Amino acid sequence: MAIKAEYIWIDGTKPTAKLRSKTRVLxxxxxxxxxxFDGSSTNQAEGHASDRVLxxxxxxxxxxxxxxxxxxxxxxxxxxxxxxxxxxxxxLRPIAEQxxxxxxxxxxxxxxxxxxxxRPLGFPEGGFPAPQGGYYCGVGAExxxxxxxxxxxxxxxxxxxxxxxxxxxxxxxxxxEFQIGPVGPLEVSDDLWVARYLLYxxxxxxGIDATLDAKPARGDWNGxxxxxxxxxKAMREGYDAIITACESLGESQEKVMEHxxxxxxxxxxxxxxxxxxxxxxxxxxxxxxxxxxxxxPWQVEVEKKGYIEDRRPNANIDPYVVTRxxxxxxxxxxxxxxxx
Numbered sequence: 001m002a003i004k005a006e007y008i009w010i011d012g013t014k015p016t017a018k019l020r021s022k023t024r025v026l027x028x029x030x031x032x033x034x035x036x037f038d039g040s041s042t043n044q045a046e047g048h049a050s051d052r053v054l055x056x057x058x059x060x061x062x063x064x065x066x067x068x069x070x071x072x073x074x075x076x077x078x079x080x081x082x083x084x085x086x087x088x089x090x091x092l093r094p095i096a097e098q099x100x101x102x103x104x105x106x107x108x109x110x111x112x113x114x115x116x117x118x119r120p121l122g123f124p125e126g127g128f129p130a131p132q133g134g135y136y137c138g139v140g141a142e143x144x145x146x147x148x149x150x151x152x153x154x155x156x157x158x159x160x161x162x163x164x165x166x167x168x169x170x171x172x173x174x175x176x177e178f179q180i181g182p183v184g185p186l187e188v189s190d191d192l193w194v195a196r197y198l199l200y201x202x203x204x205x206x207g208i209d210a211t212l213d214a215k216p217a218r219g220d221w222n223g224x225x226x227x228x229x230x231x232x233k234a235m236r237e238g239y240d241a242i243i244t245a246c247e248s249l250g251e252s253q254e255k256v257m258e259h260x261x262x263x264x265x266x267x268x269x270x271x272x273x274x275x276x277x278x279x280x281x282x283x284x285x286x287x288x289x290x291x292x293x294x295x296x297p298w299q300v301e302v303e304k305k306g307y308i309e310d311r312r313p314n315a316n317i318d319p320y321v322v323t324r325x326x327x328x329x330x331x332x333x334x335x336x337x338x339x340x
Contacts, residue, residue, distance in 0.1 A: 107181030122173030223270030248333030264314025
């Protein structure tokens with residue numbers, strides 16, 4: 001019996017890449033082949049030489065079509081077999097391998113916002129809802145909007161075998177979050193992209209748009225982030241390594257900007273120093289401080305081991321970029337300090 005394979009890839013759109021997908025009918029899920037596409041239509045090639053290659057890297061059960069059908073996550077390659085410049089997964093791979101012995105683990109909190117037409121879901125036409133406050137982890141029709149989409153998305157992520165570990169309503173109406181992890185840098189990034197794909201496809205069935213815009217509603221409303229929780233083996237065993245990791249991320253203004261400039265488009269509109277953020281160009285860390293760039297959870301200080309939360313990444317990050325930066329910066333510093 002033939003199966004449907006949905007090939008999924010990340011395009012070259014800037015400043016924020018988009019997901020693309022197309023379907024191929026295969027005889028079975030064994031030995032999923034490479035495929036091609038028109039890169040001139042995805043900002044990944046010029047029209048005079050537009051062939052690009054889809055290299056399968058991970059296969060998941062397709063929870064939308066069901067049965068034996070599959071989702072095929074791909075890297076984009078040039079026709080000579082080298083990674084395309086938009087292929088950030090290929091840049092993460094060698095860094096993940098270089099520091100594999102430190103056993104980096106990530107948990108990413110993906111916030112997103114539902115839109116119906118031009119307004120966030122739950123925003124009345126021609127006006128605004130009650131101020132934020134009651135919507136966070138809210139219950140009831142006046143507090144929560146889009147739950148049926150969120151529950152179906154969670155079911156599909158679980159059926160696909162993703163490392164999803166939770167969901168909750170967020171601070172603004174129509175704003176939600178799901179969490180992927182705790183797993184390694186490649187797995188958390190792969191699963192986050194596939195979870196995004198399932199989110200868009202699920203919302204599509206309801207006539208709703210899901211956006212990762214960093215500041216979907218201007219004014220006194222929270223932005224949307226992708227808070228990134230990170231630890232290494234040494235951090236999970238001792239507090240000194242926690243401090244070393246925090247200090248490394250603010251080692252210099254150059255280091256601060258290296259991260260912030262790659263933490264998602266329109267970051268300055270979200271990291272204002274208000275709405276549970278630190279200013280975009282000022283680095284800080286602190287215990288239980290959601291106004292800091294990096295938060296050390298209170299239980300980590302109590303237990304003297306655990307993880308840190310980088311609160312700066314936007315909802316619209318490329319997780320391959322953020323995990324690469326964190327592994328490279330923190331693991332380099334920990335190696336230098338002998339804390340491995």
